[in-house]
Amino acid sequence: MSVLQGKKILLLVTAGIAAYKTSFLVRLLKKKGADVQVLMTPDSHHFVTPLTLSTLSKNPVYTEFFDGETGDWNNHVDLALHADYILIAPATSNTLSKMASAEADNLVLATYLSAVCPVFFAPAMDLDMYKNPFNQENINRLQNKGDILIPPNKGELASGLEGEGRMAEPEEIISFVESYIKKGLIFYGKKLLITAGPTYEAIDPVRFIGNHSSGKMGFELAKTAEKWGAEVTLISGPTHEKTGSYSSIELLSVTSAHEMLQAVLEHYSSADIAIMSAAVSDYRPEIVSDTKIKKDDDRLTLSLVKNEDILLRMGKEKKNQFLVGFALETNNEESNALKKLKKKNLDAIILNSLQDKGAGFKSDTNKITIFDKTESKEIFSLKSKEEVAEDILKYIHSRI
Known part of the structure; x- marks a missing residue:
């Protein structure tokens, strides 16, 4: 049984081309038995639709603080407290900067800032953006705070360049999170x-x-x-x-x-x-x-x-x-x-x-x-x- 079985995972999706991979990520999380709730930034809708992630997660997807049709309040505090783990994938340079600066100009960021559970983030951006010293400083600040970096891969990027910055594959993200959780279990390594x-x-x-x-x-x-x-x-x-x-x-x-x-x-x-x-x-x-003993006698002694x-x-x-x-x-x-x-x-x-x-x-x-x-x-x-x-x-x- 996966350590993700029955866990409440809050997946925060931001606006990077790697957002298309989140449909595979949600599907894998569900196969592991996790309860997945997806939040999206408005611009992430350009890369993957809320309908896709809602269908795969079997939960409604939230983007705004208020539901435009019903007027219901999507409470970022309740969403954060409900989660066992928060996973931000993809984590763009823009979002990382706002996370490190404690900005809360959308539902995703406000929810992140309300988190009391472990937070994993999987950066996804172009090579030079990833290596930019200010971006690296933000990543270090988040790690020093206690957030957990899922390192990006090296490979072909959307720009056509080759290098570090490609978001880890969904299978790698799942494996990373499972390994982290197992290390905190009382019989890990036994x-x-x-x-x-x-x-x-x-x-x-x-x-x-x-x-x-x-x-x-x-x-x-x-x-x-x-x-x-x-x-x-x-x-x-x-x-x-x-x-x-x-x-x-x-x-x-x-x-x-x-x-x-x-x-x-x-x-x-x-x-x-x-x-x-x-x-x-x-x-x-x-x-x-070697053969079945027949019941010829009134007694059988073994x-x-x-x-x-x-x-x-x-x-x-x-x-x-x-x-x-x-x-x-x-x-x-x-x-x-x-x-x-x-x-x-x-x-x-x-x-x-x-x-x-x-x-x-x-x-x-x-x-x-x-x-x-x-x-x-x-x-x-x-x-x-x-x-x-x-x-x-x-x-x-x-x-x-």
């Missing part, structure tokens, strides 16, 4: 390894030993971590859960405990944080039949052998990783969770009790208690698994 779902241990080609885990908790953890800037590898057993629009999550599907172990060991060494929420089968059939404990192995091999386990208990919950915490060399353990209504497998809610290495605990109320994922990740962030 690699998270998360396991989810059950594992199935084959009895024969059609039967298996498994459990009721749906994978919902692990998938919510992965989605939230990705949304908060992490690079996520999600290893999941059989599940109907999907990553959906969270396209940057690396999803690895496995079936058995052995397959999950191999996938975990392949990625564990490069992880900063590992959250093992999968319900891994403790045992597997000693012999797996000899089971223990699977290697993935979490125990990870605890032994832990170096700098922050390792988190889950404990689903039915009795002596706290003491069992604390034994697991110590035995497996965990940094934290998350306790689920099947005694708590609304917690456990297949539910859309969960109720957890988190213990750290000092055995101090933090108790959380019953919440949706999306909210529980947020609580868990905030807890981890506070301790790394």
Whole structure:
């Protein structure tokens, strides 16, 4: 999922030939899930029409302080406060000069001066205009104020000259803004390894030993971590859960405990944080039949052998990783969770009790208690698994 999903973007369009690119820019922002509101200077209408940008943004486009037909007031303060981010593209030399001088002779400038959110600006002008020392001084003043420059490209300009001043392409602008936002997220630069779902241990080609885990908790953890800037590898057993629009999550599907172990060991060494929420089968059939076992007898006896404990192995091999386990208990919950915490060399353990209504497998809610290495605990109320994922990740962030 893009970090622009659900963000309110105020796009301010000024009068440069590069304004034609804003139709592509709006379309890309909408594809990223952003809510786009466009404001235009009067002269920018010569380069791209309000109708085009209104159709693409699915919002009315504003140019004047007053609507000439209805007399409605387009409040520049409300417009600015409504935005999560302001993007000025193209930013002409004339507009940059007025921005640096705090002039407000049109709706675009008045809105810019009312901004309290981050402001990005993408200059677009001819080579000598861009290099003009007064123009460079204005750009420096805006950057010193805190506005964020999206550097122009070098290339063919409208004048026919070649050089710096060409507005960054829409794809480059989107990438620049996304990268800036990600750097402010709490898990930016962190690699998270998360396991989810059950594992199935084959009895024969059609039967298996498994459990009721749906994978919902692990998938919510992965989605939230990705949304908060992490690079996520999600290893999941059989599940109907999907990553959906969270396209940057690396999803690895496995079936058995052995397959999950191999996938975990392949990625564990490069992880900063590992959250093992999968319900891994403790045992597997000693012999797996190549053909379907017929129900000829009244009884079927299976000899089971223990699977290697993935979490125990990870605890032994832990170096700098922050390792988190889950404990689903039915009795002596706290003491069992604390034994697991110590035995497996965990940094934290998350306790689920099947005694708590609304917690456990297949539910859309969960109720957890988190213990750290000092055995101090933090108790959380019953919440949706999306909210529980947020609580868990905030807890981890506070301790790394």
